Amino acid sequence: MSKKRIYEVAKELGVKNQQVIDVLQKHNIEAKNNFNAIDEKAIDIVKKALKGNDKPKAKAEQNGHQDKGGHGAQNNRAQDTRANEDRNHDNRNNGGKQNHRKQSEKQEARHNDRHEKRDNNRDGNRKHDNAKNEGRHGNGHDNNRGNDSNRGNDSNRNERNDRRNKRGDNHGDDRRGKNDNRNDRRNRKDKKNKRDGNRPQSLLSTSLAKSKNKVKQRNEQNRQHKEEEKRRAEAAIATAIELDGPLTVKELADKMGREVSEIIKKLMFLGVMATINQEIDVDTATIVAEDFGVEVTEVEPAEDPTEIKEIEDAPETLQPRPPVVTIMGHVDHGKTSLLDVIRQTNVTAHEAGGITQHIGAYMVRYKGNKITFLDTPGHEAFTAMRLRGAQSTDIAVLVVAADDGVMPQTIEAINHAKSANVPVLVAINKMDKPGANPDHVKQQLAEHGLLPEEWGGDTIMVPVSAKKRQGIDDLLENILLVAEVMELKANPNRHAQGVVIEAKLDKGRGPVCTVLVQKGTLRVGDTIIAGTAFGKVRAMTNERGEKVKAARPSMPVEVLGLSDVPQAGEIMDAVDDNEARTIAEKRIEKQRVSEMQKTHKVTLDDIFNQIQQGELKDLNIIIKADVQGSVEALRQSLEAIKNPEVRIVIVHAAVGAINESDVMLASASNAIIIGFNVRPDALVRKAAEKENVDLRTYRVIYDAINDVENAMRGMLTPEFKEVILGRAEVRQVISTPKAIVAGSYVTEGKITNNSEIRLIRDGIVVHEGKVDSLRRFKDEVKEVKSSFECGISIEKYRDIKEGDVIEAYVMEEITPQL
Numbered sequence: 001m002s003k004k005r006i007y008e009v010a011k012e013l014g015v016k017n018q019q020v021i022d023v024l025q026k027h028n029i030e031a032k033n034n035f036n037a038i039d040e041k042a043i044d045i046v047k048k049a050l051k052g053n054d055k056p057k058a059k060a061e062q063n064g065h066q067d068k069g070g071h072g073a074q075n076n077r078a079q080d081t082r083a084n085e086d087r088n089h090d091n092r093n094n095g096g097k098q099n100h101r102k103q104s105e106k107q108e109a110r111h112n113d114r115h116e117k118r119d120n121n122r123d124g125n126r127k128h129d130n131a132k133n134e135g136r137h138g139n140g141h142d143n144n145r146g147n148d149s150n151r152g153n154d155s156n157r158n159e160r161n162d163r164r165n166k167r168g169d170n171h172g173d174d175r176r177g178k179n180d181n182r183n184d185r186r187n188r189k190d191k192k193n194k195r196d197g198n199r200p201q202s203l204l205s206t207s208l209a210k211s212k213n214k215v216k217q218r219n220e221q222n223r224q225h226k227e228e229e230k231r232r233a234e235a236a237i238a239t240a241i242e243l244d245g246p247l248t249v250k251e252l253a254d255k256m257g258r259e260v261s262e263i264i265k266k267l268m269f270l271g272v273m274a275t276i277n278q279e280i281d282v283d284t285a286t287i288v289a290e291d292f293g294v295e296v297t298e299v300e301p302a303e304d305p306t307e308i309k310e311i312e313d314a315p316e317t318l319q320p321r322p323p324v325v326t327i328m329g330h331v332d333h334g335k336t337s338l339l340d341v342i343r344q345t346n347v348t349a350h351e352a353g354g355i356t357q358h359i360g361a362y363m364v365r366y367k368g369n370k371i372t373f374l375d376t377p378g379h380e381a382f383t384a385m386r387l388r389g390a391q392s393t394d395i396a397v398l399v400v401a402a403d404d405g406v407m408p409q410t411i412e413a414i415n416h417a418k419s420a421n422v423p424v425l426v427a428i429n430k431m432d433k434p435g436a437n438p439d440h441v442k443q444q445l446a447e448h449g450l451l452p453e454e455w456g457g458d459t460i461m462v463p464v465s466a467k468k469r470q471g472i473d474d475l476l477e478n479i480l481l482v483a484e485v486m487e488l489k490a491n492p493n494r495h496a497q498g499v500v501i502e503a504k505l506d507k508g509r510g511p512v513c514t515v516l517v518q519k520g521t522l523r524v525g526d527t528i529i530a531g532t533a534f535g536k537v538r539a540m541t542n543e544r545g546e547k548v549k550a551a552r553p554s555m556p557v558e559v560l561g562l563s564d565v566p567q568a569g570e571i572m573d574a575v576d577d578n579e580a581r582t583i584a585e586k587r588i589e590k591q592r593v594s595e596m597q598k599t600h601k602v603t604l605d606d607i608f609n610q611i612q613q614g615e616l617k618d619l620n621i622i623i624k625a626d627v628q629g630s631v632e633a634l635r636q637s638l639e640a641i642k643n644p645e646v647r648i649v650i651v652h653a654a655v656g657a658i659n660e661s662d663v664m665l666a667s668a669s670n671a672i673i674i675g676f677n678v679r680p681d682a683l684v685r686k687a688a689e690k691e692n693v694d695l696r697t698y699r700v701i702y703d704a705i706n707d708v709e710n711a712m713r714g715m716l717t718p719e720f721k722e723v724i725l726g727r728a729e730v731r732q733v734i735s736t737p738k739a740i741v742a743g744s745y746v747t748e749g750k751i752t753n754n755s756e757i758r759l760i761r762d763g764i765v766v767h768e769g770k771v772d773s774l775r776r777f778k779d780e781v782k783e784v785k786s787s788f789e790c791g792i793s794i795e796k797y798r799d800i801k802e803g804d805v806i807e808a809y810v811m812e813e814i815t816p817q818l
């Protein structure tokens with residue numbers, strides 16, 4: 001039984017694809033899109049169901065044609081009564097061609113039709129000429145009366161022509177045609193003479209000859225150019241292509257040696273609306289290619305020589321592994337104390353002899369189980385590692401001081417963990433303190449999406465005191481409980497794979513790095529590669545400085561033997577001896593190329609393109625504002641923006657200045673940062689530049705919403721760009737009868753006397769205005785550069801305080817790019 005695709009059946013029946021799909025679905029035959037193939041039985045059903053539609057449609061089309069023709073005829077008649085014969089003649093022919101073009105549906109048919117039509121037109125023209133001349137028999141005067149521009153001499157001439165034509169009737173069509181042409185030419189020439197007015201005849205003829213020559217030359221050049229293009233295009237058109245996976249319309253066009261527009265047209269014909277950079281699947285690409293007569297072979301995707309092939313571990317090879325825990329929380333809430341107390345509590349007598357070393361992670365044994373703790377507390381380190389693509393943590397322990405409650409970094413930590421999909425377990429620390437209020441902490445955490453178990457939520461919250469060593473057992477037991485639920489497993493019997501936790505260059509030992517083994521077993525003598533560093537494992541030690549021969553999943557070990565210092569977060573793989581060097585060399589090359597291209601992060605300017613290319617499904621945003629009310633207003637307004645292709649996700653929203661942790665989170669989660677009435681300091685700005693994070697600050701909420709909305713619609717048209725000139729720190733406030741002078745020290749760039757400024761207090765913009773006067777000692781100056789002191793007074797503003805920062809900037813107009 002031969003099958004046909006839906007669009008082919010629709011094409012045959014002259015109906016829309018959807019009509020066929022509708023019929024099939026009515027008969028419970030599976031039909032999802034135009035490319036689904038259906039069997040003969042289904043084709044029969046469709047034919048029967050749509051035959052009725054088919055005929056009237058064809059009829060309607062015929063009627064349409066007739067109608068159009070009728071209109072055309074009427075038009076022509078109407079035009080006939082208008083005067084200018086030359087124009088009417090052309091209009092009629094064009095009208096005929098246009099109508100005819102509308103009629104044809106199939107490309108090939110269109111081509112043939114055009115040939116036929118051209119012949120018909122030629123006949124038509126002849127008939128039309130006859131009609132025209134016949135018309136002149138009776139209405140010659142009328143025609144001329146209508147032609148304003150041909151009054152006077154022209155009308156006499158036309159009358160003469162008409163009379164000549166009347167006589168010419170006897171000489172048959174050809175002769176009539178010639179007369180017409182001659183008349184036309186004469187009319188045109190008369191008009192031109194009128195236009196040229198009093199220009200001397202000789203000059204006119206030479207300039208005419210010149211322009212004729214030019215036109216000739218140009219035509220010849222065009223012809224040669226077109227021939228050359230055609231020759232090249234024919235040479236480039238492929239007859240067979242290989243497809244190794246989805247590709248963009250442009251890539252397909254390039255492969256086939258065809259114009260992108262041809263591919264888009266073909267896709268439209270198949271019912272697929274695609275843009276140049278849109279990705280199409282192999283099936284669609286195959287259909288398009290085959291429609292062009294190109295043979296398609298599907299091949300295996302090419303392997304990336306810099307990637308180490310991921311081995312899928314069979315479920316039966318997996319064995320339970322210890323959990324890896326990161327401790328996060330606000331500054332001074334007791335992260336380090338907790339890590340220390342856990343480490344000491346669980347050191348058994350015989351291990352106590354070893355000297356505890358900081359290697360970046362340690363493993364504790366608790367009631368026959370093991371738990372690995374990453375030793376660098378804080379969500380920044382955690383996210384920095386994530387930035388390199390490494391998910392090193394299974395469980396995050398969020399430390400919150402019972403007397404202090406939820407603080408800005410607590411919220412940051414929650415959002416960092418959430419963004420990485422890591423479960424959070426809360427340790428409510430400092431329970432020994434008189435002001436400890438765990439219920440208040442729980443309440444606050446609940447407001448940030450962490451609902452305690454006892455209140456019906458799923459977050460375990462354990463009260464502890466690092467100082468008094470209380471609640472530590474409870475905490476460890478709960479960590480094991482969460483781990484048990486997570487069923488953490490890995491295959492220990494394979495090539496090792498892990499993540500670099502820390503790395504440094506040791507004077508005596510060379511490059512040293514701590515690896516957390518995640519899969520397989522790492523052994524002394526293994527050849528390893530981490531990023532662009534490679535080598536043989538010379539020795540391994542644990543956090544107590546003891547020699548280790550083999551490290552199984554979840555075990556951290558310090559490794560010696562690499563050629564170079566890898567970066568933290570880099571993936572380490574044990575590979576075959578000869579592989580390491582070649583892969584490392586290829587990675588160095590890849591790194592060089594990608595550094596040149598710079599990473600592609602989402603920016604407001606580019607959102608629309610990324611949406612169009614299907615690269616962006618979620619638009620992640622981090623909000624920082626001066627007060628909670630603004631944070632909420634921004635969050636609600638941004639979340640209210642509706643776009644069918646993109647969902648707005650607020651990754652983090654908080655009160656306060658934009659800090660480095662925001663930039664890291666933005667970078668790791670491909671988010672943009674929107675600051676309202678807050679500013680990043682110089683370090684943060686540099687970090688954002690380095691990480692290519694789009695960081696925008698606003699003074700009006702509406703502007704922020706507008707920018708995001710417009711960016712999503714591809715209509716963001718920044719007319720001005722803010723350029724920061726420099727910053728000065730206010731070190732002394734001097735009150736004079738005229739103004740308040742900020743005795744300042746320029747910390748970066750320069751401050752000029754005509755720059756706009758913003759006054760920043762603790763990262764929050766308290767005022768925006770202009771410099772009133774800028775002085776060095778007693779003199780008014782135009783600018784003061786970095787590392788110099790100066791006196792700045794601000795136009796109509798007096799509330800300046802020591803420690804404030806004055807940021808100078810100018811608005812530069814962006815010239816639109818054509």
Ligand SMILES: Nc1nc2c(ncn2[C@@H]2O[C@H](COP(=O)(O)OP(=O)(O)OP(=O)(O)O)[C@@H](O)[C@H]2O)c(=O)[nH]1
Binds near residue numbers: 333338430431464467
């Ligand atoms: N009373 C009391 N004090 C504690 C407890 N845990 C930590 N502290 C004290 O709180 C202060 C901060 O503790 P750290 O462990 O350094 O806190 P941290 O979160 O690591 O701080 P950063 O490393 O600066 O982010 C220290 O003075 C500790 O002694 C506790 O359970 N009770």
